[in-house]
Amino acid sequence: MHTEELAQYRCPLCQQALVLNEKSYRCENNHSFDQAKQGYVNLLPVQFKHSKEPGDNKAMVQARRAFLDKGYYQPLLDSMLTLYQQYGDKKAAVFDAGCGEGFYTHQHKTEHNSVYGVDIAKETIKIAAKRYQDCFFNVATLSDLPFADERFGWLYSVYAPILENEFTRILQKNGYLLTVTPADNHLFELKSLIYRQANKHDTAKQVIEDLTLVEEQRLNYPMNFSDSDDVLNLLAMTPFAFKATEELITQLKQQKQFSCQADFVLRLYQKK
Ligand SMILES: C[S@@+](CC[C@H](N)C(=O)[O-])C[C@H]1O[C@@H](n2cnc3c(N)ncnc32)[C@H](O)[C@@H]1O
Numbered sequence: 001m002h003t004e005e006l007a008q009y010r011c012p013l014c015q016q017a018l019v020l021n022e023k024s025y026r027c028e029n030n031h032s033f034d035q036a037k038q039g040y041v042n043l044l045p046v047q048f049k050h051s052k053e054p055g056d057n058k059a060m061v062q063a064r065r066a067f068l069d070k071g072y073y074q075p076l077l078d079s080m081l082t083l084y085q086q087y088g089d090k091k092a093a094v095f096d097a098g099c100g101e102g103f104y105t106h107q108h109k110t111e112h113n114s115v116y117g118v119d120i121a122k123e124t125i126k127i128a129a130k131r132y133q134d135c136f137f138n139v140a141t142l143s144d145l146p147f148a149d150e151r152f153g154w155l156y157s158v159y160a161p162i163l164e165n166e167f168t169r170i171l172q173k174n175g176y177l178l179t180v181t182p183a184d185n186h187l188f189e190l191k192s193l194i195y196r197q198a199n200k201h202d203t204a205k206q207v208i209e210d211l212t213l214v215e216e217q218r219l220n221y222p223m224n225f226s227d228s229d230d231v232l233n234l235l236a237m238t239p240f241a242f243k244a245t246e247e248l249i250t251q252l253k254q255q256k257q258f259s260c261q262a263d264f265v266l267r268l269y270q271k272k
């Protein structure tokens with residue numbers, strides 16, 4: 001639990017600092033946001049919500065947690081942590097943009113830093129906050145983040161939207177942004193079962209105007225499945241899940257072995 005440390009947020013309505021008092025965050029203009037029993041705070045004002053349940057739904061979140069817990073993306077996590085160790089300021093605050101159920105978020109927590117995870121989906125933040133009590137989680141939109149300027153030294157986005165202006169704003173000078181996006185062959189074998197002609201991912205370089213690209217890595221490895229539940233969870237995590245027919249799902253359930261590539265691009269940018 002956060003015994004000494006307090007989360008530092010700014011009010012999404014008036015941009016003044018929020019102060020926690022009696023489980024409620026309040027700014028000097030009296031806008032207030034209650035802390036939920038799981039410890040997170042919802043800083044997404046209703047007027048910023050474009051749908052009733054924005055972001056990933058509960059079924060997707062549960063599938064992702066079950067899949068990630070099996071360690072299939074451990075090599076990705078290792079690469080991310082290696083970059084953090086190599087470049088990151090160990091005392092600066094860390095921010096996981098579109099953190100989902102917090103798998104990567106809590107892996108960045110050390111005794112020296114504070115780590116924040118933001119997601120627009122309340123269900124996912126609830127699950128993250130309940131499990132990883134040493135990190136700060138809140139519901140917000142990445143396009144209007146409830147943080148002061150230059151608040152973070154290390155910011156990353158794994159398969160989540162990259163909001164260049166906001167990310168640059170909350171990054172301190174010399175701070176880093178790490179983006180993880182799919183490379184050409186990511187899940188190619190799984191996609192091939194769904195689309196007659198599976199398209200490869202477009203890995204065109206993402207240019208972020210105010211940041212400097214300092215390192216780019218490709219990470220490709222096979223994932224071998226012997227439990228069909230894992231494949232079905234992986235499928236459920238993907239944006240093409242809704243294209244899968246009942247026949248295909250039955251086929252995957254019966255298949256004893258399945259192998260598929262994980263293929264990622266990691267790009268590290270610095271604010272100079
Ligand atoms: C593919 S998931 C990745 C989750 C996590 N980074 C992971 O890799 O396990 C993308 C996440 O971004 C969130 N998201 C999408 N648009 C968002 C926005 N505008 N603001 C905040 N979160 C957003 C979704 O709710 C979802 O949890």
Ligand SMILES: [Zn+2]
Pocket residue numbers: 011012013014015016027028029030031
């Ligand atoms: Zn306010």
